[in-house]
Amino acid sequence: MDYSTRIFIILVISIQISHIYSQSIIQTPLENNRKTLIRDITDDDEIFCNSWKFTVETNDAGIWSRIPKRCVKFVGDYMLGIRYASDSDRVLDSSLSFARNVKIAGDGKDAWVFDIDETLLSNVPYYQLHGFGSGLFDEKSFDEWVDLAEAPALPASLKLFYELKHLGFKIILLTGRSEFQRGATEKNLLFAGYDDWEKLCLRDDSDIGKNATLYKSGRRQLAEEEGYRIHGNSGDQWSDLLGFARATRSFKLPNPMYYIA
C-alpha cells in the first residue's frame, strides 16, 4: 500500500473516531466529506487569504515578494477596514500590559524601540494608490512619497508612544530608511504628532547591502553598549524584531502588504 492510500484510509478512520467522540453541542461540519471541504477551502478567496495572512504574520511564510493575486482585494479591504485598526489596537493592549509592569530605574536608560514605516507612520495612503503591495516595490515613487512627509500616524502606535513616554521610557526610532531621508522623516514624524524621541537611527553608508535583521540588531547592540536596556520593540516586520540584541518583549504589528528581509 503506498503512503497516499495509507493516509486516505487513516484519515477516514480518524474522522470516524473523531465523529464518534464528538458529543458536544457544537458539531463539526462536513466531517465525512473532507474532499469537498478541501475544494471549498481553497476555492474561497476570503478563507484562503485569511490563512495566507496567518502564515505571513507568524513568519511561517518566510521570504515572500508579492501578495498572491487573488488576495489583493482582501489586503486592500483589510488595510482600509476596521480589522487593521482592531488588530493594531489589540497589539497596543499587549504592549501596554507589558510596559506597565516594567520597573523604570529612573536613570534615563529604560528604552523602547520603534520601527517607523507601518509602525509609527502609516503608508496606506501611498499603497492605496499602488495596489497594496501587489506590484514590485517602486523605490522612486516611494521616496517621493517619503519626501512629501505627510504619512499619518498609526493611531495605536501614537497612543503607545505617548503612554510609554509618560511611563518613563526613552524612545529609540530604528528605521530602514536612509540618512538622506532624515530631514523628511523628522518632518513627517512631527507632522504625524510624534516628538521628543531619544534618537533616530537611519541606514548610513556602512549599512548598505546589510539585510534588515542584521542592520537593526547591530543598532540595538550599539544602544545596549550605550547603556540602554531595551525592554520593548514594536515593528511590523519580523526583521525589526529578530536577530541579536533583542528586546525583552517584541511586538509584531500587522502588515500583509510587503515583506522586508
Next chain:
Amino acid sequence: MDYSTRIFIILVISIQISHIYSQSIIQTPLENNRKTLIRDITDDDEIFCNSWKFTVETNDAGIWSRIPKRCVKFVGDYMLGIRYASDSDRVLDSSLSFARNVKIAGDGKDAWVFDIDETLLSNVPYYQLHGFGSGLFDEKSFDEWVDLAEAPALPASLKLFYELKHLGFKIILLTGRSEFQRGATEKNLLFAGYDDWEKLCLRDDSDIGKNATLYKSGRRQLAEEEGYRIHGNSGDQWSDLLGFARATRSFKLPNPMYYIA
C-alpha cells in the same frame, strides 16, 4: 496641553490629511468618525476575538492562561470550522516549500522536529467537551484522554509527516508529555497513522519543573550533538520553536485554545 488632548488633535489632523490624500477607488470607511468606529470595534466579538487571536498567534500576547470569556464561542467555531483546517493547510504549504529546497545529504542526519499535541495529534475532541480551553487546565481528565490514545491526526501534519519522510528527512518527535505516557503516546501515534519516526522524546525526571522552551531547546541541542541537522520544526506553541538550538525554519501552527510557557 496634556498629551491626551494632543493625541486627539493630532489624530483629527492625521485623519483629515489621510482623507485628502485618499483618491483611490477604495474608500476608507468612517474615517471622520473614529470615535464611533472604536466603539464598534471593541463591541463586536468577532472582530475583537479575531484580533485577540492575532496577538496569540504572533506571540504578542505573551503568557496567557484563559481564552477571554467573550471569545469562547469564537474559538470553538474556529477549531471546528474550516478556518483551522485552512490555516493548517497554508502552514503545510509553507513547510513543504521550504522542505523541498533542503539538500538532503543522505547520511540519515537531516531532521525535522514535530511537537505532538495540536501538531501531529488533535485534541479537539477532548477540548470540545472542556470548553475549548476556557476553564483551567484539568491534568487528571487530560491524562485520561491521553490514555485513551484515540486523538485523531491533524490532517495537514499527517500529510507533511509522510511528505518529509518521502523527501528523506528523519523525524524527531519532541513532546511536553511525560515518560510515563510513552506507551499511550506511541499507541495513539500509530492509531492516527504515523509510524517509522526516528525518535520520540518525552519529559523525564530531570525535566520536571523546566519550562517548555528550555526543555525543548535542550533536547534539540542533544539531537544536534548526535549529529542531526534540524532543518525544520513544526509546533503550535512558541515554546516549541524559540530558545536555543533552533531549526533553520520554524513553523507555527494555529492554536487559540491554550498557551504553554
